[in-house]
Amino acid sequence: MDTPAQDATGQVSAGDGLRRRHLLFGGAAAGLGAIAAAGAQIAGTASPPAAPAPVEGSNGAGTVPFYGDRQAGISTAAQAHGVFVALDLRPGSTPERVRALLKLLSDDAANLTQGKAALADTEAELALRPARLTVTFGFGPGLMKVIGPGRGPAWLKPLPAFSIDRLVPEFGGGDLLLQICADDPLTVAHAQRMLLKDSRSFTTLRWVQSGFRRAYGTEQSGTTMRNLFGQVDGTANPSPGTEAFDKVVFGDDRIPAWTPHGTSLVIRRISMNLDKWDELDRSGREESVGRKLSNGAPLTGTAEHDEPDFTAVNPVGFPVIADFAHLRRARPEDQSQRIFRRGFNYDAAPGAGSVSDSGLIFASYQADVDRQFVPIQRRLDELDLLNQWTTPVGSAVFAVPPGCRPGGFIGDHLFT
C-alpha cells in the first residue's frame, strides 16, 4: 500500500499520485481546506476516463457503432429514452459554417456514443456510460437550402395540412434535427448538453421533445411498446434486419431514398387526451383501434402478430374490425405505403385545470415522405375513430443523410 507501484520505465503510477495530491492540498494556504477536500475527490477521477468495465447486471457499457453506411438510431432497437432537438441555423449561415457545425457535432457523437468524453467535455465522467447512446442527424429544408440548393428531396417540406391538425409553432419545423437516444436519461441529458454547447454559435434552439419507453430491462428488448392509452403501439412495424425494413426505410428501385443509405424522418407530436379516453370503456377502446388491449392482437386473432381478418363479421353482421378502426384505416392496400415508427411517449406538466399533457412523439422513418407517409396520414385524416382522442400538435420533416466513415462527418457527401 505504501510502496508506490512502478512500471518498467520507472514511472510512478496512481498510488503515488494520490498521495501527491494530498500533499499538494496539504500545503495549500489556509482557507483552501474545504476546496481541497472537494479537489481530492475530483482529482481522483481527473485522469482520462477509461472505457467502462462491464459490470454484471449493468448495461451502461453498451455501445452502438457510430460509423457506418447508415446512421445509427434507426434500425437500433429503440432505447428507453429519446430526445428530439430541432435547431435553426443563424441568419447568414454559409455552407462553410454548416460544414464546421456538422464536423463538430459528428465528432461529439462519435466520441460520446462510444463512451468517450467529447472534446472539451466539462463533464467527462458522464460520458463513460453510453448505455447504447445514438445520435441521429436530420436535415431540414433550411439547412439543405444553405448547403445544397436543389440537392434536397422534393418531399423535404412541411406536410400537407390535415383537417385533424392543431399545430402549434413550438413543435414545428427546424433546420437541423438531433435524435438522441439511450437507455439512460443522464446519458441523454449529457449528450444533449454537449451537442447544444457545440451548436450555440451556429444555431438557435427551436424545440426540444423528450420521450420515454419502458426502462431498460423491464421487458425483453424488441417488445412492441405501449403508449399512454395502454395500447400496444407499433405492431405493424417492419422488423429491423429484414428485407422489408430496408425497403421501407432505405428504399428500393421503385421508391428510392433521396440518397443511398439515406431516409426521411417525420416527427409528429400527437397529443393524447387521456381524460377523454377515460370515459371510454374497454370494449370501446379496443374497437377504436381494432386490437385487443391485452396483447395487441387484432380483434379477429389471438396473438399480436396475427394477420387481421377484415372480412370477419360479428353475430349481428357488423365487421369485427370496424370500418372506422385505426387498424383498418392505417393499413394500406398498396404495400409500398408503409412506414417504420420509432416513437416515444411524452408526459409533460399538465396545464391549469388539467391532470395530464400526454401523448406520443410519433417518429416515422420511410424512404419517401410523399409516397409512404402522406397517403397513410390522408386516410387517417379522412376517417379514424382514434382521432376522437388524438390531436397532432407538432409536425416536422427531415431528410436523414447516410452515415459516415472515420475521418468523415454526417452530411459530408453534400460537400463534395
Place this chain on the structure above:
Amino acid sequence: MTRKLIYPVLSVLAAASLALTGCGQSGTSPASSPSVAASQSTAALTVSDPWVKAAESGMSAAFGTIRNTTDQDVTIVSASTPASPMVELHETVMGANGTMQMQPKKGGFVIPAKGELKLEPGANHIMLMGLSKPVKAGDEITFDLKLSDGSTVSFTAQGKDFTGANENYSGGQTPAPSPSSSK
C-alpha cells in the same frame, strides 16, 4: 461576486490537473533531457484531441494530449500558430499566496520518455497571447511545436466554444493579492 464563484472552481481543477502533471514528471527536470535524435524527432511526439478555445479577440489557449513515443524525454521549447503572433507555453502553479496562477513554463514543456503531457484548462496550456483574427467554433487552427533539437511537430486544433479556461495572463508581473489575478 462572480470572481469569488469562479475562483474555487478554477483552483480545484487546476490543482487536480497539476497533481497529475506532477506525477507524470516526477524524477525529470527540463535541463536533464535536452535532446532527442533528430532522426526520431518527427515521430517523437503525437498530439491527440487538440482544441482551441474560440474567442473573438485577445487571448485564447490550446489544449490536448501530447505523447512522447520515444525512450527519451522530449522538450518543447516554443509553439507558434498563424492565429496569434505571440504564443507562450504556460503552466499553472500555486503561488506564494496559495492561489493558482499561470506563468510561462521555464525551460518549456518536458514530455517524459513514453509518457504524456496533458494540456487542460486550469493546467498546462499553449497560450495565444493576442489573436490576429477571431477563432470561431469549428475553425481549424494549425500549430507548430518547436523541440529542443530544433525539429518541429505540427498539429491542427479545432475551435470549440468553451466558457471555462478564463485564465488571463498577468504578464509576468507580481501577482495581485486577489485570487482574481489567476482568472
